[in-house]
Amino acid sequence: MGYKIEKAVENAGNEIKTAKRIAVQLPDGMKAKSAEVAELIKKQNKDSEIIVLGGSNFGGCDIRDKEAVSVGADLLLHFGHADFGVQEKIKTVYAEIQSDLDIEKIVTKAAKEIKEKKIGLVTTIQHINSLEKAKEILQKNGKEVFTAKPKGKAAKEGQLLGCDWSAGGVLKGEVDCYLYVGTGNFHPISLAVDTGKKVYVADPEFQQVRELTEFKKKLFAQRAAKIDKAKSAKKFGILLTTKPGQMRLKLAEKLKQEIESAGKEAEIIEFDNINPQILPNFKLDAYVNTACPRIPLDDVEAFDKPILSPPELEIVLGKRKWEEYKLDHF
Amino acid sequence: MGYKIEKAVENAGNEIKTAKRIAVQLPDGMKAKSAEVAELIKKQNKDSEIIVLGGSNFGGCDIRDKEAVSVGADLLLHFGHADFGVQEKIKTVYAEIQSDLDIEKIVTKAAKEIKEKKIGLVTTIQHINSLEKAKEILQKNGKEVFTAKPKGKAAKEGQLLGCDWSAGGVLKGEVDCYLYVGTGNFHPISLAVDTGKKVYVADPEFQQVRELTEFKKKLFAQRAAKIDKAKSAKKFGILLTTKPGQMRLKLAEKLKQEIESAGKEAEIIEFDNINPQILPNFKLDAYVNTACPRIPLDDVEAFDKPILSPPELEIVLGKRKWEEYKLDHF
Numbered sequence: 001m002g003y004k005i006e007k008a009v010e011n012a013g014n015e016i017k018t019a020k021r022i023a024v025q026l027p028d029g030m031k032a033k034s035a036e037v038a039e040l041i042k043k044q045n046k047d048s049e050i051i052v053l054g055g056s057n058f059g060g061c062d063i064r065d066k067e068a069v070s071v072g073a074d075l076l077l078h079f080g081h082a083d084f085g086v087q088e089k090i091k092t093v094y095a096e097i098q099s100d101l102d103i104e105k106i107v108t109k110a111a112k113e114i115k116e117k118k119i120g121l122v123t124t125i126q127h128i129n130s131l132e133k134a135k136e137i138l139q140k141n142g143k144e145v146f147t148a149k150p151k152g153k154a155a156k157e158g159q160l161l162g163c164d165w166s167a168g169g170v171l172k173g174e175v176d177c178y179l180y181v182g183t184g185n186f187h188p189i190s191l192a193v194d195t196g197k198k199v200y201v202a203d204p205e206f207q208q209v210r211e212l213t214e215f216k217k218k219l220f221a222q223r224a225a226k227i228d229k230a231k232s233a234k235k236f237g238i239l240l241t242t243k244p245g246q247m248r249l250k251l252a253e254k255l256k257q258e259i260e261s262a263g264k265e266a267e268i269i270e271f272d273n274i275n276p277q278i279l280p281n282f283k284l285d286a287y288v289n290t291a292c293p294r295i296p297l298d299d300v301e302a303f304d305k306p307i308l309s310p311p312e313l314e315i316v317l318g319k320r321k322w323e324e325y326k327l328d329h330f
Numbered sequence: 331m332g333y334k335i336e337k338a339v340e341n342a343g344n345e346i347k348t349a350k351r352i353a354v355q356l357p358d359g360m361k362a363k364s365a366e367v368a369e370l371i372k373k374q375n376k377d378s379e380i381i382v383l384g385g386s387n388f389g390g391c392d393i394r395d396k397e398a399v400s401v402g403a404d405l406l407l408h409f410g411h412a413d414f415g416v417q418e419k420i421k422t423v424y425a426e427i428q429s430d431l432d433i434e435k436i437v438t439k440a441a442k443e444i445k446e447k448k449i450g451l452v453t454t455i456q457h458i459n460s461l462e463k464a465k466e467i468l469q470k471n472g473k474e475v476f477t478a479k480p481k482g483k484a485a486k487e488g489q490l491l492g493c494d495w496s497a498g499g500v501l502k503g504e505v506d507c508y509l510y511v512g513t514g515n516f517h518p519i520s521l522a523v524d525t526g527k528k529v530y531v532a533d534p535e536f537q538q539v540r541e542l543t544e545f546k547k548k549l550f551a552q553r554a555a556k557i558d559k560a561k562s563a564k565k566f567g568i569l570l571t572t573k574p575g576q577m578r579l580k581l582a583e584k585l586k587q588e589i590e591s592a593g594k595e596a597e598i599i600e601f602d603n604i605n606p607q608i609l610p611n612f613k614l615d616a617y618v619n620t621a622c623p624r625i626p627l628d629d630v631e632a633f634d635k636p637i638l639s640p641p642e643l644e645i646v647l648g649k650r651k652w653e654e655y656k657l658d659h660f
Contacts, residue, residue: 023600031611034597035565049583051570054599054608066396070572071579071600235365240381242400249401253379267364269384270353270401272602278384281361 005033005079008095009040012077015093016041019075021049023068023090027057027080030097037079056273059161060084061153061245061292061330065092082125082155086245099126101204103181107134110202110209111141116176118144122160122168122188123181127204131158134181134202146171153245153330162294163330165190172197185215186294192216193327219297223325226296226306230316233285236266239274239307241291246330248290255288255310262317276302288313293328335363335409338425339370342407345423346371349405351379353398353420357387357410360427367409386603388622389491390414391483391575391660395422412455412485416575429456431534433511437464440532440539441471446506448474452490452498452518453511457534461488464511464532476501483575483660492624493660495520502527515545516624522546523657549627550655556626556636560646563615566596569604569637571621576660578620585618585640592647606632618643623658 009016016022022045024037031054038050051071053064060081065088068076076092083094119138123131135145148171149157152164159167160180168178168191177198180188183205192199192212199212236259240252252268259266269282274295279287287307289295296307309328314320339346346352352375354367361384368380381401383394390411395418398406406422413424449468453461465475478501479487482494489497490510498508498521507528510518513535522529522542529542566589570582582598589596599612604625609617617637619625626637639658644650 028608028611032613034599034612035595038597050597052597052599054569054601054604054612056608067572067600067602070577071570239384240401242397247400265365267368267380267382269364269382270397271384272397274384278358278386281358282364282384283362 004098004100005030005037006040008079008097009037009044012093012095013044015075015091016044016048016077019045019048019073021051021071021073022075022077023051023053023064023071023073025053025057025064025068025076025078027097030079041077057081058292059245060094061086061163061243063088063092063244065089065244080125082159084153084155084161084245088244096125096128098129099204101127103127103130103134103202103204104137106202106204106207106209107137107179107181108141110179110200111138111143113209114143114177114179114200116198117142118146118174118176120146120148120168120171120175120178120191121181122147122158122165122178122191124160124187125156127181128156128159130181134179138179146175160187160190162187162190163292163328165194165329169194185212186298188212189216189219189297190327190329193219193325220325222300223296223312224322226300226308227312227315227322230286230306230308230312233306233316234264235284235286236264237282237284237287238266238268239287239289239291239295240268240270241274242270242272243291246291251310252290255290255313258313258317258319259288274307276304279303279305286316289328293330296328334428334430335360335367336370338409338427339367339374342423342425343374345405345421346374346378346407349375349378349403351381351401351403352405352407353381353383353394353401353403355383355385355387355394355398355406355408357427360409371407387411389575390424391416391493391573391622393418393422393574395419395574410455412489414483414485414491414575418574426455426458428459429534431457433457433460433464433532433534434467436532436534436537436539437467437509437511438471440509440530441468441473443539444473444507444509444530446528447472448476448504448506450476450478450498450501450505450508450521451511452477452488452495452508452521454490454517455486457511458486458489460511464509468509476505490517490520492517492520493622493658495524495659499524515542516628518542519546519549519627520657520659523549523655552630553626553642553655554652556630556638557642557645557652560616560636560638560642563636563646564594565614565616566594567612567614567617568596568598569617569619569621569625570598570600571604572600572602573621576621581640582620585620585643588643588647588649589618604637606634609633609635619658623660626658
């Protein structure tokens with residue numbers, strides 16, 4: 001998959017022209033393009049000094065503003081995500097990256113395969129500029145198409161985040177199903193869990209149309225197993241992150257009290273990234289995550305101990321029924 | 331290997347008694363003891379709130395002061411290392427951790443095996459309280475023993491750091507060989523490389539006396555191979571860290587100029603920890619490290635691209651001869 005990098009740098013142009021030292025934050029999939037990005041920046045400001053920030057960049061929540069300040073930058077150029085509403089410690093430009101994959105063929109295929117009439121249309125920031133085109137294709141094929149502005153952290157009409165699916169969720173009463181244009185299952189699965197409706201994926205990378213009912217069943221089976229395992233846990237770690245857009249300290253403190261009230265032990269542990277390499281150093285039985293809501297769902301088998309979401313902890317502590325399962329979000 | 335945790339917490343007592351929220355930083359080997367540490371702190375200040383910092387803690391250079399500030403702490407309790415001279419952003423107490431391993435048996439064995447008479451004695455902070463005892467054992471066995479105050483970042487008489495072996499180095503003219511009391515080879519190998527003298531290790535964990543000549547030969551062969559591989563590199567990444575005690579931004583900028591003057595490409599990349607998982611995202615041919623000087627030496631085979639020290643880069647660029655090989659240090 002490629003990205004329209006040149007356009008993204010051009011869009012950030014004015015701020016680039018006056019900066020002296022620019023800290024550049026790239027998602028992992030774009031890190032290989034770091035030299036190309038530097039060259040494009042130099043085209044606009046040949047005197048600028050560029051320092052690439054090598055750490056993670058998982059979203060508009062994962063802002064490396066402190067690192068940019070530490071290396072003496074006067075501008076942080078964050079690639080790949082829209083503004084998430086973080087109060088940055090340094091002037092920050094969000095250079096959104098559009099995918100260069102054409103969605104026409106796969107959305108046409110989806111339009112023919114989907115039986116439902118009223119479709120809620122959603123995507124991620126990488127394909128947001130293709131949303132109008134997708135809508136037209138669906139309408140030409142006799143569908144009624146609905147899109148909405150998000151109510152949470154997402155910025156644009158029809159945009160999903162891993163922690164904010166409201167651009168789809170608010171359409172629950174109006175639509176028969178959802179169509180997600182994009183790669184992966186984890187952004188749209190939230191809609192399947194939250195609304196109970198069918199969710200179709202038109203994946204322009206793998207040129208595949210799929211529906212998420214089976215994926216949701218597997219996910220639920222996995223979550224039920226983790227919750228069951230955590231019921232016998234005595235020592236809990238409550239995972240907290242200091243990422244600017246993800247820190248939920250009050251929630252962490254509340255969870256600690258709830259766990260201790262239930263006669264179990266709890267400690268709050270701060271992380272930048274929560275990774276399978278470092279967690280085993282702690283000899284705890286289970287974890288509750290207050291950082292990115294996707295952590296308990298992504299790469300779940302890489303962690304040997306259960307990592308629960310806050311609502312899943314309520315199930316473990318007997319405060320919530322499995323039938324009332326809900327997803328964690330910001 | 332165990333540690334005298336209770337004593338370390340007691341030594342930090344007065345600051346603990348008045349703190350409201352304490353951020354606790356533990357080396358990986360001690361993270362399993364986080365609940366025990368919290369309990370010991372609570373004994374001295376039952377109203378204190380404790381947040382464990384889960385990130386790395388590789389030395390007194392690796393201070394998580396920014397993270398402690400972020401979680402609202404008013405005290406950072408750093409376990410495992412002596413003060414390295416970092417200007418912390420928060421009140422910080424260094425709770426040094428003494429090993430509970432007895433060194434008597436293994437130093438007695440070393441005294442009998444070492445043929446040389448004049449011995450430079452060195453160790454790490456974990457065994458610093460055993461230094462006097464080691465000296466007595468060696469003297470009883472007819473040795474002349476020398477110790478020295480470090481000239482660099484290390485704090486105590488006879489103390490080695492991975493980036494400061496001056497407590498041994500300054501004795502070069504007076505001693506026949508060195509004895510290092512402690513585990514691992516990487517702290518004392520610096521003395522073997524820098525002085526050319528024999529270095530013995532009295533390892534109280536494995537109850538083994540060993541000499542480092544063969545280890546040094548292997549290390550040099552490995553470094554020669556990495557340097558050779560880097561000679562054909564066109565694109566260099568210059569690794570910079572924002573760890574408070576390790577950031578060498580000016581050196582990174584200087585190296586960038588030198589590489590570019592030699593007609594090659596260079597970019598500066600900032601990291602917290604430099605790890606084998608994230609580096610392959612960058613499509614560069616070789617790296618030069620300005621963070622912890624041990625990075626090019628430790629876990630070297632886990633990285634698929636060569637990571638050079640600044641003096642090794644000079645060899646690659648033809649500015650230094652292999653015969654003038656020297657180690658990087660702070």
